[in-house]
Amino acid sequence: MAFPDIQSFMRLLEERGELIRVTTPVSRELEITEIADRMVKQGGPALLFENVLGSDYPIVIGLLGTKERVALSLGVDDLDDLAAKVRNLIDLSGGGSKLGLLSNVTKLRDAMNLPPRRVRSAPVQEVVWRGDEVDLSKIPVLKCWPLDGGPFVTLPLVITRDPETGERNMGMYRVQVMSRNTTGMHWQRHKTGTKHLEKARKLGQRLEVAVAIGGDPALIYAATAPLPPVPGLDEFALAGYLRGQRYPVARGVTVDLDVPANAEFVLEGYVDPSEDWVVEGPFGDHTGFYTLPDLYPHFHVTAVTMRRNPVYPATIVGRPPMEDAYLIEASERLFLPAAQLIIPEIVDYHMPPAGVAHNLVFVSIKKSYPGQAYKVANGLFGLGQMMFAKVIVVLDEDVPVTDFGAVWREVTQKAVPGRDTLTTRGPIDVLDHSSRGWGYGGKLIIDATTKRPEEVGSAASSRPDQAGDTLAPDGFTPRAAQDLPAFDGVLAQRQTPDGYWLVALHKTRAGQARDLAAAFAAHPAAHGIRHLLICDDQTDVNDIGDVWWTILNNIDAERDVWVQGELLAWDGAQKIPEEGFVREWPPKIVMDQGVVDRVDRLWNVYGLPESLR
Known part of the structure; x- marks a missing residue:
């Protein structure tokens, strides 16, 4: 219509x-x-x-x-129909039969x-x-x-x-x-x-x-x-x-x-x-x-x-999710066929709201050889505005890229910090406040695909090539919660059974996040942890969306993500001048409390549903 x-x-x-x-x-x-x-x-x-x-x-x-x-x-009835519509338009082959030619005439009429x-x-x-x-x-x-x-x-x-x-x-x-x-x-x-x-x-x-x-x-x-x-x-x-x-x-x-x-x-x-x-x-x-x-x-x-x-x-923009998240999803569906035309092993991709479009990309692939995850990620960095992507997570073809929790569970199960993570650098959105320079900063690739023998170390690399040979994930099993250690500046913290430790840190000195990571990596509670997510002191560690939104906004991946022992540490706390960060750090968006109170008082006067208050 x-x-x-x-x-x-x-x-x-x-x-x-x-x-x-x-x-x-x-x-x-x-x-x-x-x-x-x-x-x-x-x-x-x-x-x-x-x-x-x-x-x-x-x-x-x-x-x-x-x-x-x-x-x-x-x-369209569903946003996935956009991909089918574009795929139909760009496939103008149709064959040499009369039926094929008539099909092309219809497509060309669309193009006209x-x-x-x-x-x-x-x-x-x-x-x-x-x-x-x-x-x-x-x-x-x-x-x-x-x-x-x-x-x-x-x-x-x-x-x-x-x-x-x-x-x-x-x-x-x-x-x-x-x-x-x-x-x-x-x-x-x-x-x-x-x-x-x-x-x-x-x-x-x-x-x-x-x-x-x-x-x-x-x-x-x-x-x-x-x-x-x-x-x-x-x-x-x-x-x-x-x-x-x-x-x-x-x-x-x-x-x-x-x-x-x-x-x-x-x-x-x-x-x-x-x-x-x-x-x-x-x-x-x-x-x-x-x-x-x-x-x-x-x-x-x-x-x-x-x-x-x-x-x-x-419209308004601000803390996700916002209206722009659905426009971004429409673009995902619309341009999926074009991305697959250039990088054919792509099965699907998604930019979740926590990544505010450019900070986080999940992509699933049909994997057939070692190193393919990095090939795909680097290919995506070269596609138009995808050059602004900060973190790309590559997954097996059967992983639903729109299931935020499922993706991060795959990461802990199949991506060993250091071995299956790679930092690089390139163009960054100029609105990014944490990058090393204006419009320029670090990027991170996480290979969360099932590994082939050549991808898991020197011992495996000497094995004879075997088509289709893959390895089960190693070094991680789900863990029960353990006693949480206390560290300087930690206001709140939470462990998850799937391998994440979430921390809200009040940063007051240079190197505080790295000291925290080193101390935690040596603590018994770190056993079974794959990722240490260090956030600022305004973050709710019980809200995983809030945690990842803060982390992804506040890191330069090359500077602020590093391997610490057996885990990957992410410093998503505020950067301070003593750390060599010379730009002004922007505040998070928070509505004036007087306006919040006014809207609360007038909600029924506006005639709006009580369930949406």
Whole structure:
């Protein structure tokens, strides 16, 4: 099913009981975030806030807040159907028979739907503000978290065109409102928008920009998708393929750019590459930590266009799981066939919410020779935005990659620290606060596949080659809980029967985590432990998701993960200047307690289900 616009999708959700209208006056500063955060973490419905203080426009949030709603928005029954759809498109062989040729004609007709189509009349241009009429404060842009530097557009579809080739790009780059007619433009160094701006600088010209807010769900998803560099394939084309019809676009009123005709709002304007950049941030980001202030380009808004009765769509990002986890899962399914085309032994892969997309990848493979796990992991590091992956765990083909607990049990049973772990380095997401350098840091590969003789040591390597010969896991058996040792700075700790020791550490001195690891490795309680997970003092050791989320955010894998005796130690505690860490360490996102209390008091007034409080 193709949705003409986001409001038609909202109507369907309301018919299905998947959208609730809130008529109580609410603040766009923090209050909506607190309500929406509770909803998405419990799989609750989308919310339409009809009475937003200080604005004439309603806010809808959480439209894609469950796996099922993302699938519905993309016109499939299940997200796995996306993989089948793409696999069918890229397999154009069909054979030489008439039936095969007819099959290819159908597939090519699908491909012909990719280019967008220009329309003369666009709903998003029914109302136009130009020049002094532009006032971004009238649009109900959210301030999401207490330490945010201001209000941020969180579902922006940022459109630019390559000044040399004319190729379009659409990306979802957060947009901080700076004044009534200017914003920041969060183009990171690896992003296409940055490349377009650099080309404009060399040509001595401004870069035209359009920021669409809304459109149909397929386009919103497409703006987040890590598209491969294929000529003619852009976000409008992907949305057209998912909709089964060419995407409607209109020429901007003050910029020579195609904008989605069915959006709710469009901000038009330019970035002047000769201008000084402006301070943007801080911002409570998808990592669950604040991204600290930094310099980014300045976007000047020359016009705002909108529908006569627009709705402002928003999302929030922060501690996982959040709405973005389901968009990431959609990308996993959509691009699985392409990954398998390049690395055919891949059976499945998954980026769990605790890894906030780029920090953790589970991949299962059909293994047929020694060292294949490392071959696959290094191949993944070379695939587009997968270059930002920090930890890749490679598993046997029968391991369900979406079962978080099952994967980590496989790791303790089949990956011996040191022998089956490998650190390397490469590009890291620039939002990563723990890496050794900006956009550059360590990576870890864990081979949790069943080992072949050649992979277990010099004694085995001298054995004659035997096709299909594998070895059972060695050196680990499930353990009963033992007395927990006491160490300096340890606030809480927990052992698990499957080989993990979880620690919340208040770090006060350099080398404290390594001293802890050395002392524990020598303690009798370490027998049967494979992994020592050292977290900061804000971590709940009884919540394994919280533990891994903290660890993965707070490590540079080459610096902070090491073999200590028979175990692998992970230092996910805060890094301090005495350890040579010169950058400022960001705080975790925590909502203001006064806002939490207010939402608690008004929950029934909002008309929201008590079970989701």
